[in-house]
Amino acid sequence: MPESGNQTEGGQSAAGRAEHVPGQPGRYAGGPAATGQELSEVLGRVARGDERAFELLYDAMAAPVLGIVRRVVRDPAQSDEVMQEVLLELWRTASRFDPALGSARAWVMTLAHRRAVDRVRAEQRAAERELRVSLAPVPYDEVAEAVEASLDRERVRRCLGSLTELQRESVTLAYYGGYTYRQVADLLGVAAGTAKTRMRDGLIRLRDCLGVE
Amino acid sequence: MAPDAPDPHTLAGAYALDAVADADRVMFERHLAACESCREEIRTLREATGRLAMVTAVQPRADLRGATLRAAARLSQLPPAGEAAQRPAAGLVVTGSAAAAPDSPGETAPAAGRPASPPGAARRSGQSLRRRLSGPLPRLALALSCVLAAVVVVLALMMHGTQHRLDQAQLRSHAIASVLTAADVTMMSRQVSTGGTATVVMSRERRALVFTAQGLPQPGAGQRYELWLMGPAGIRSAGMLAGAPGGMVGPVVVHGLTAGDRVGMTMEPAAGAAKPGSAMVVVLGVGGG
Numbered sequence: 001m002p003e004s005g006n007q008t009e010g011g012q013s014a015a016g017r018a019e020h021v022p023g024q025p026g027r028y029a030g031g032p033a034a035t036g037q038e039l040s041e042v043l044g045r046v047a048r049g050d051e052r053a054f055e056l057l058y059d060a061m062a063a064p065v066l067g068i069v070r071r072v073v074r075d076p077a078q079s080d081e082v083m084q085e086v087l088l089e090l091w092r093t094a095s096r097f098d099p100a101l102g103s104a105r106a107w108v109m110t111l112a113h114r115r116a117v118d119r120v121r122a123e124q125r126a127a128e129r130e131l132r133v134s135l136a137p138v139p140y141d142e143v144a145e146a147v148e149a150s151l152d153r154e155r156v157r158r159c160l161g162s163l164t165e166l167q168r169e170s171v172t173l174a175y176y177g178g179y180t181y182r183q184v185a186d187l188l189g190v191a192a193g194t195a196k197t198r199m200r201d202g203l204i205r206l207r208d209c210l211g212v213e
Numbered sequence: 214m215a216p217d218a219p220d221p222h223t224l225a226g227a228y229a230l231d232a233v234a235d236a237d238r239v240m241f242e243r244h245l246a247a248c249e250s251c252r253e254e255i256r257t258l259r260e261a262t263g264r265l266a267m268v269t270a271v272q273p274r275a276d277l278r279g280a281t282l283r284a285a286a287r288l289s290q291l292p293p294a295g296e297a298a299q300r301p302a303a304g305l306v307v308t309g310s311a312a313a314a315p316d317s318p319g320e321t322a323p324a325a326g327r328p329a330s331p332p333g334a335a336r337r338s339g340q341s342l343r344r345r346l347s348g349p350l351p352r353l354a355l356a357l358s359c360v361l362a363a364v365v366v367v368l369a370l371m372m373h374g375t376q377h378r379l380d381q382a383q384l385r386s387h388a389i390a391s392v393l394t395a396a397d398v399t400m401m402s403r404q405v406s407t408g409g410t411a412t413v414v415m416s417r418e419r420r421a422l423v424f425t426a427q428g429l430p431q432p433g434a435g436q437r438y439e440l441w442l443m444g445p446a447g448i449r450s451a452g453m454l455a456g457a458p459g460g461m462v463g464p465v466v467v468h469g470l471t472a473g474d475r476v477g478m479t480m481e482p483a484a485g486a487a488k489p490g491s492a493m494v495v496v497l498g499v500g501g502g
Contacts, residue, residue, distance in 0.1 A: 047290070047293070051282070051285070051286055054282065054285050055282060058278060058281060058282065059278075062273050062277070062278070062281070063270040063271060063272050063273060064266060064267045064269065064270040066270075066271055066272075066273045067266065067267075067268075067269030067270040068265075068266035068269050070269075070271060071269050080273065080274065080277055083273060083277070084277060084280065084281045084284070087281050087285070088281065088284055088285055088288060089459065091285040091288060091290065092288060092289070092290050092291055093290075093291050094290065095290065095291055095292060095293040095294070096291060096293065096294050102256045102259055102260065103260060103263070105263050105267065106256075106259045106260045106262075106263035108263075109262070109263040109266035109267065110259050110262070110263065112266065113231055113262065113266055114231050115459070117231045118459070152264070152267065152268055153268045156264055156265060156268045157268075171226075171230065171265075172265075174227065174230040174231075174232035175230045175231075175232075175265050175266075176265070176269075178231075179232060180227070180232050180233060180234050180237075181227040181230075181232045181233065182234070184232065193223070195227075196223055196224060196226065196227050197223060197226075198226075199226035199227045199230055199232060200223060200224075200225050200226025200227070201226070202226065203226045203229060203230065203258045203261055204226070204258070206265075207257055207258055207260065207261035210260075210261055210264050212257050212260040212261050212264070
């Protein structure tokens with residue numbers, strides 16, 4: 001990020017790049033992996049009511065937000081709605097983002113995942129839907145299939161592969177499937193406490209493999 | 214604490230994955246509040262889950278971009294959390310009479326370095342609303358535009374649901390409009406002690422109020438939020454609140470407001486309580502009356 005030393009200039013440069021690739025979510029500033037520092041600055045501008053910055057935020061994050069929402073919610077139409085709700089919530093609550101409490105990217109994706117999970121759990125409650133084991137997603141395989149020429153994807157795939165099978169299934173069923181740890185335990189036929197522990201152990205191993213700071 | 218969860222810390226992974234039911238979440242967040250190392254662990258685990266999310270990116274339909282940007286331009290924004298918390302009393306009090314008074318909290322709310330009024334389109338809609346209201350009530354107009362924006366958002370979120378919920382929203386929106394358009398409308402907003410923000414728009418003339426809240430913690434299992442009217446006429450239940458994603462409740466219309474009433478909210482058993490069984494998490498009222 002060559003402009004990161006100058007906030008104002010950096011923001012304007014980011015705007016210029018976004019104009020070169022209109023409607024290319026995730027492409028601004030060189031793709032999702034490069035947006036960390038700049039995304040934090042964009043959020044700061046969004047918090048001050050900068051509608052142009054909100055466009056940058058949309059272009060950078062709408063695609064990953066929709067990606068995780070669709071992974072969890074599954075239904076494309078509902079996923080579109082939840083994605084828009086998440087982006088609007090970012091607009092409304094950008095002032096609450098605190099860089100001291102984590103990266104902008106993690107903040108956005110945490111919100112997106114939470115809203116996706118809220119949506120499917122509300123549906124589960126409304127319909128008294130039972131766990132449909134036959135329809136349970138197999139996200140690890142999907143991740144593997146989805147690998148393109150992306151270093152980030154490759155790294156996540158490789159790090160998921162470094163987990164034990166039970167850790168990996170616990171983490172991916174919970175995160176990509178939107179299941180609670182008790183539901184995951186039912187799906188995997190293990191005790192709830194076991195699923196809970198494997199999630200924590202697996203996430204810690206994933207975190208360390210990914211080199212999260 | 215659930216009998217099978219003797220050590221809440223073991224929930225850290227499930228919590229970071231949003232793989233906890235509401236009761237577990239409440240328990241763990243209570244634990245987090247008192248455990249700095251746990252907050253740090255959650256922070257780093259959320260960086261990892263964020264990476265799991267980023268690799269799923271799929272390009273949205275092109276038409277969603279313009280729709281989302283336009284919707285945002287009509288939507289007011291929250292002030293920074295610290296700023297709101299510093300307000301001594303009601304966060305935003307705007308009444309027809311108070312509009313003439315200097316130093317009302319609503320006027321002084323924006324802190325240094327923050328815009329003095331809602332940005333962009335929120336201000337524009339405030340101005341158009343002011344023209345329609347035709348009177349020396351700019352601050353009221355501005356406040357109303359904020360609450361209208363909030364109501365629009367809440368209604369819009371409701372309308373994403375089933376037709377049944379849509380019908381309910383339409384019925385409610387009619388009752389809400391009758392309060393919002395009253396001549397003596399008063400709006401207040403306060404932080405909820407357990408998290409979130411509650412907003413009330415009242416009309417003494419219509420003897421009614423509209424209550425909304427957002428960012429509320431999920432009630433524990435078997436519990437719900439309950440609204441109360443408190444004043445010279447005693448303490449009366451004003452109804453149970455249905456929760457929604459994002460800790461949003463309402464907008465609900467409460468009728469039977471009498472002079473001097475305040476509005477409070479507590480957490481109660483889901484079946485409802487005849488009188489408050491726990492501490493008020495927020496109290497709003499203009500006093501006097």
